[in-house]
Amino acid sequence: MSASSSRTPRLQAVLRHDHTQLPNAQRVVERIAQLVKPGGWLLLEEGTLPGEVTGDAPAVRAGISLLRKYWESNGQIPELGAKLESWLQQMGTFSEVNVHEAIALVGNSSSSSAAAQNLVQQPADLKRRRLGLTFTKSLQRSFSAKTHPGLLALGFTPELKSQCMAEWSTSGWQMDMPLYFVWARKSV
Numbered sequence: 241m242s243a244s245s246s247r248t249p250r251l252q253a254v255l256r257h258d259h260t261q262l263p264n265a266q267r268v269v270e271r272i273a274q275l276v277k278p279g280g281w282l283l284l285e286e287g288t289l290p291g292e293v294t295g296d297a298p299a300v301r302a303g304i305s306l307l308r309k310y311w312e313s314n315g316q317i318p319e320l321g322a323k324l325e326s327w328l329q330q331m332g333t334f335s336e337v338n339v340h341e342a343i344a345l346v347g348n349s350s351s352s353s354a355a356a357q358n359l360v361q362q363p364a365d366l367k368r369r370r371l372g373l374t375f376t377k378s379l380q381r382s383f384s385a386k387t388h389p390g391l392l393a394l395g396f397t398p399e400l401k402s403q404c405m406a407e408w409s410t411s412g413w414q415m416d417m418p419l420y421f422v423w424a425r426k427s428v
Contacts, residue, residue: 265320266327273331276426282328284422286321287344287375295347295413299403303383304415306396313390321420328424336425345372346379347414375417380408 262268269284276282291308293301308318317323325339345368383404387396407413 263315265317266323269324269327270331273328273333273424273426278426279428280426282334282422282424282426284324284328284420284424286324286420286422288321288418288420289318290416290418291318293347293413293415295411297348297407297411297413299400299407300411300413302400303396303404306391306394306400307382309394310388310390310396313394321418324420324422328422333426334424335427338423340421342368342371342419342421344375344417344419345369345414346376346417347372348376348409348412371419372417380405383408 273282289304289308289311291304293304311318325337328334328337383401387398387401
């Protein structure tokens, strides 16, 4: 959490980091919301890992699927960003809850495949594409790091990891990663 000059509590992608997520993320959001003064604002930024990989990358697809299963097996939420709005509304302490969803295009555009060409041919928002590249590199670092025993137990074997890393940079693949920017004003 960082505080701006106006002391607005801001939760920025700290509910999840690499292969882990804070336990009971909804409770964490509720506790942080208690810090907001009446009439004050809470800013939240978080993504969702949908798991729908398109293109010729079966190992990447399997790796993303296993990461989602790992999170779910630990009570974590792959769709975390998509849940924030309803959590804040359920609290009943915010008079206004606003959400902006942006899709980051995650994947490898260095191939000649259809998925790769789709990444390249969407020039509508260069900033969004750069954000997608940042998430692509972040996910790649996560998958190339030491494998968590929980992922190993689910089937993310050294062989699959090796295939996943090979596909990461050589196969054309894409995944739309929704990012949620939420700002909520606490009731006076």
